Amino acid sequence: MLPPGQQLVARDKWPLVGERLPKNVADPWIVKVHGLVERPQSIGLSDLKQLGWVERSIDIHCVTRWSKPGVRFGGVTLQSLLDVARPQPSARFISFIANSERRHSTSLPLADALKLETILALEADGQPLTVEHGGPIRVVVPGRYFYKSLKWLAEIELLAEDRLGYWESSAGYHNEADPWREQRYVAEGLTKQQAEAILGSRDVRGLELRNLTATGMNLSGLSAAGAILRNADFRRAIVANACFDKANLSNAHFEQSKLAGASFVGADVEGADFRECDLRGADFTGASLVGVSFCEPFDLSAGDGPFRRGASLNRATRIDPEALEVLTPEQAAYVREVRKEAES
Ligand SMILES: Nc1nc2c(c(=O)[nH]1)N[C@H]1C(S)=C(S)[C@@H](COP(=O)(O)O)O[C@H]1N2
Ligand SMILES: [Mo]
Numbered sequence: 001m002l003p004p005g006q007q008l009v010a011r012d013k014w015p016l017v018g019e020r021l022p023k024n025v026a027d028p029w030i031v032k033v034h035g036l037v038e039r040p041q042s043i044g045l046s047d048l049k050q051l052g053w054v055e056r057s058i059d060i061h062c063v064t065r066w067s068k069p070g071v072r073f074g075g076v077t078l079q080s081l082l083d084v085a086r087p088q089p090s091a092r093f094i095s096f097i098a099n100s101e102r103r104h105s106t107s108l109p110l111a112d113a114l115k116l117e118t119i120l121a122l123e124a125d126g127q128p129l130t131v132e133h134g135g136p137i138r139v140v141v142p143g144r145y146f147y148k149s150l151k152w153l154a155e156i157e158l159l160a161e162d163r164l165g166y167w168e169s170s171a172g173y174h175n176e177a178d179p180w181r182e183q184r185y186v187a188e189g190l191t192k193q194q195a196e197a198i199l200g201s202r203d204v205r206g207l208e209l210r211n212l213t214a215t216g217m218n219l220s221g222l223s224a225a226g227a228i229l230r231n232a233d234f235r236r237a238i239v240a241n242a243c244f245d246k247a248n249l250s251n252a253h254f255e256q257s258k259l260a261g262a263s264f265v266g267a268d269v270e271g272a273d274f275r276e277c278d279l280r281g282a283d284f285t286g287a288s289l290v291g292v293s294f295c296e297p298f299d300l301s302a303g304d305g306p307f308r309r310g311a312s313l314n315r316a317t318r319i320d321p322e323a324l325e326v327l328t329p330e331q332a333a334y335v336r337e338v339r340k341e342a343e344s
Helices: 045-049 078-085 110-115 166-170 192-199 321-326 329-343
Strands: 030-035 041-044 054-061 066-077 093-098 105-109 119-124 138-140 153-159
Touching (some): 066 078, 078 110, 078 119, 093 110
Antiparallel strands (some): 119 138
């Protein structure tokens, strides 16, 4: 069973999301435990492994709608490290901090992190974690969107009050992040009236407008290059010939919208939904399409199709061949199929 709105990636695919590399691959790699603990720790990886090796099969659910079930992570439990560091009674939150350029972090209520059986993973499917995926050590929190699973774990800090992580504070990602309750984004955003006022000029270049509501509006020719439109709602809107170049449209909704001739060059459309959209002549050159839906998800193992609620694409719709590789197999099959039809 998949959480609502999620799709399976191909069995051998594991998309890369967020930061690509740590600040440096320190050798030896040290994990510090500090803040509200009785016994602060600075522990190397071989000592850490001595705390007890575990292997767990864990389902990955990314907020941008792809899921990768049953990855076998190997490492030590957060519990076993905290048994050594001993959180003080006042410690109610746990913050994980990365050895990365922006000191990336994420946090959880301490009780949740333990109850969910968080692990500090060094291996995935029997292999050491690759650097891109957080090696040598990353956090894996089962039962939460994957943004709670920090790559390149350097510090664990125990806190009395919560401190929002990077995505939670900068991108409006939901702080609870339960995929079964679809806690993707905080609801806060502009009202429809505010949105109408701003969109009236049809020029929102570079603006930060996450969760924007633009359902059913006539916005053809909209100029939105570089805008931050995560989770924006353009369902049934007329957005033909709009320019979304280099915009961030992750998880945006475009179902049943008119996007003929729209340009998404270099845009981030991860997790965006284009079902029943008119995408004739739209340009996705250089766009990142992980988790995008062009039709209703379905079971490919039953052969091609059924393709339901598919977007209209034609030969003038530009999608890089490499971009098809990051779609789920079902979505890629749909795109190939409609393009074949368009050619004949
Ligand atoms: N240090 C660090 N950890 C991070 C991120 C990041 O940008 N930096 N992104 C998070 C997000 S949003 C996701 S979906 C997963 C992606 O992990 P992957 O690249 O191994 O798939 O890492 C999470 N952990
Ligand atoms: Mo993510």
